[in-house]
Amino acid sequence: LRRFFSEQAIGVGRIALIFFVNWAAILYINVKLGWISVVTIPLILWVSLWFFKRVTKAYEDYQAQEAVLSTTLQENLTGVRVVKAFARQDYEMQKFEKDNWLKYVKGKFLLLMHSLFWPLSDIVLGGQMLFGFVFAAFMTLNGEIRVGDFVAYTGLLVWLIFPIRNLGRVIVQASSGMVSYQRLMDVAKQAREDLDEGKIQPQGPVRGEIEFKNVSFIYSDGTKHVIKDVSFRVEPGQSIALLGSTGSGKTSLVNLLPRFHDFTDGEILLDGADLRDYPRKYLREQIGIVQQEPFLFSRSIRENILYGVGRSVTQDEIESAAKAAAVHDVIAAFPDGYNTVVGEKGVTLSGGQKQRVTIARTILKNPKILILDDSTSAVDTETEAAIRQALDDLMQNRTTFIIAHRIQSVMKADLILVLDKGQVVQHGTHEELVTQIGSMYRRVYDIQTRIDEELEREIMMKDERARMKDEW
Ligand SMILES: Nc1ncnc2c1ncn2[C@@H]1O[C@H](COP(=O)(O)OP(=O)(O)OP(=O)(O)O)[C@@H](O)[C@H]1O
Ligand SMILES: [Mg+2]
Structure with a gap:
């Protein structure tokens, strides 16, 4: 979460600035070219958001599994005597292995999502760049723009695509930030008991009625x-x-x-x-x-x-x-x-x-x-x-x-x-x-007095036996 705010959130501002300055420059060269250069941006945003949702879900799963694993571990450490006494070592070890494996699988899936996103977004953006170049080249050949404009455009286009690529990364990484943020807020939002609030502000001790x-x-x-x-x-x-x-x-x-x-x-x-x-x-x-x-x-x-x-x-x-x-x-x-x-x-x-x-x-x-x-x-x-x-x-x-x-x-x-x-x-x-014969209280009373009497009788008999032994 800290990483997200310190690195990514600030990055968004920079990305937007670079993008709009370059886009303005391209629009200045040629309006048509300006629009051509951004046609796939909705697509790339859509892809990013799609991944955002998937990665959020995957990250939630991963964190939940991590919690399961640490609970298992903590309980096994604090309850180590119970585990030993019931000879459950093998069972607990298997359980840990299983939880750990699940965490591994979920972590892998998360990484897979991340690693799928990059090539996909690069393909779309690469296509966009190629399309822009080709389109601009034809415009130059047709005399719609000058050769100098074409050269300037090739430089500008790279700087237009680059921030979009970064934006996609921010969106996808934001998902883990969001999940962490949610978990943090769940704890922070727990209402705090108000210790001092009350219509009465008594001074001395209570009577106790x-x-x-x-x-x-x-x-x-x-x-x-x-x-x-x-x-x-x-x-x-x-x-x-x-x-x-x-x-x-x-x-x-x-x-x-x-x-x-x-x-x-x-x-x-x-x-x-x-x-x-x-x-x-x-x-x-x-x-x-x-x-x-x-x-x-x-x-x-x-x-x-x-x-x-x-x-x-x-x-x-x-x-x-x-x-x-x-x-x-x-x-x-x-x-x-x-x-x-x-x-x-x-x-x-x-x-x-x-x-x-x-x-x-x-x-x-x-x-x-x-x-x-x-x-x-x-x-x-x-x-x-x-x-x-x-x-x-x-x-x-x-x-x-x-x-x-x-x-x-x-x-x-x-x-x-x-x-x-x-x-x-x-x-x-x-x-x-x-x-109150037959009542719950009476029943408990009867059982307990009977147990007490039996205990007493046993103790007396023991004493008696011990005495007889001594006399012998
Ligand atoms: N913090 C809690 N949240 C939800 N349910 C609870 C909580 N504490 C107790 N209960 C439930 O309330 C019921 C009464 O529990 P309580 O602990 O008051 O019983 P008790 O009479 O003190 O029992 P014991 O003689 O074993 O101490 C039980 O069904 C228990 O599951
Ligand atoms: Mg109790």
């Missing part, structure tokens, strides 16, 4: 409702739990609060005002999220814990947050402690450890509204107990959304919503829901 009124939501690229007609109300400081099978819309629902997406129907009120009237930046400062898939930057653990806290924090504060999130001991065990770099260039943390670092981050951020998306799913039972304690403390005086699969994690919530395919199928407290 949230009300959903018949809220529905469809993803902009989707067709079906991910959230459908959901209504509930939470008072400041209360906790609300979302329970539901995978894909039921729990994450989508809580993501509406920081306005990662705007709901499509209904109304969400925060402290009695329309959520959409709050600036996004403010909402995101007030809401702390422990995301389902924790993400850490390839920076030090300290920087990761401090991420987005937005105030100066002492080492003591960082450590107590890490302790509360049951991750301090893990960090302290690294030689570099809190300066340990995580990610590609540093140590690899386990899923549970990452999650606990993000919990520490959220504890430090100290938000009024807290969202815990499955935040204990990636840890063992013992660590879970430790984190749960920390989270229980954290939940004090905050409106908290808890997403969990285990009944145990949601039992204490002030309100439990059971979601199914984006709809609330049950709501109430644990005591209310557990008495």
Whole structure:
């Protein structure tokens, strides 16, 4: 694209200038000769445009294939463990070979188009030149123009054809420029979220009263409702739990609060005002999220814990947050402690450890509204107990959304919503829901208590056996 603008676009002006000056000179010599000299120009322009379309298409194909190839390569590198674990090396290699071959073929075709254009345009232009010379020669013989004019004409004609030849090249090369330009604009045109826009410009922190009124939501690229007609109300400081099978819309629902997406129907009120009237930046400062898939930057653990806290924090504060999130001991065990770099260039943390670092981050951020998306799913039972304690403390005086699969994690919530395919199928407290025999909640409860009991019995039996062995 850069090459196109720096070399070609400027060239067009020069081409036009040379062409018109020479043409004017020829017309001055003889008007008829002037028109004769340009008869094939429409043809050459038409040929150029025809190639322009073909080359544009070929270049698009080529670039698309290039994207496919780099995606394949990137996925294979990042997912190398999955590939190995499933013994798919051969398959992936073949896939790469195939994609690479396709790219080669498409590149070849593109080159072929370019290389076809040149001889073709030269034949037409050569014909034009020959025709001009012959015509002018006859005119000289007939005495219509003087010999001197003929000599001048032969010089001028070359300079008339030359810019046309270049124009054709510019047109054909412009096609790749256009494709690159389109791709660039696709990215540039992505609307930027306005972080500060909003009818309300609140000063202090929110109270945390949230009300959903018949809220529905469809993803902009989707067709079906991910959230459908959901209504509930939470008072400041209360906790609300979302329970539901995978894909039921729990994450989508809580993501509406920081306005990662705007709901499509209904109304969400925060402290009695329309959520959409709050600036996004403010909402995101007030809401702390422990995301389902924790993400850490390839920076030090300290920087990761401090991420987005937005105030100066002492080492003591960082450590107590890490302790509360049951991750301090893990960090302290690294030689570099809190300066340990995580990610590609540093140590690899386990899923549970990452999650606990993000919990520490959220504890430090100290938000009024807290969202815990499955935040204990990636840890063992013992660590879970430790984190749960920390989270229980954290939940004090905050409106908290808890997403969990285990009944145990949601039992204490002030309100439990059971979601199914984006709809609330049950709501109430644990005591209310557990008495509804045959309901989804009750079924999940029964299954989980049975599993827990079996586990307990097994552990007890193991202990018993171990004791008997000891006594022997
Ligand atoms: N960014 C997105 N764009 C389009 N559709 C999405 C997007 N994220 C989720 N979905 C769809 O929305 C539905 C609900 O997904 P969601 O992640 O909210 O479920 P969930 O209840 O959080 O599930 P899980 O328990 O597995 O976390 C799914 O059908 C999913 O395919
Ligand atoms: Mg989810």
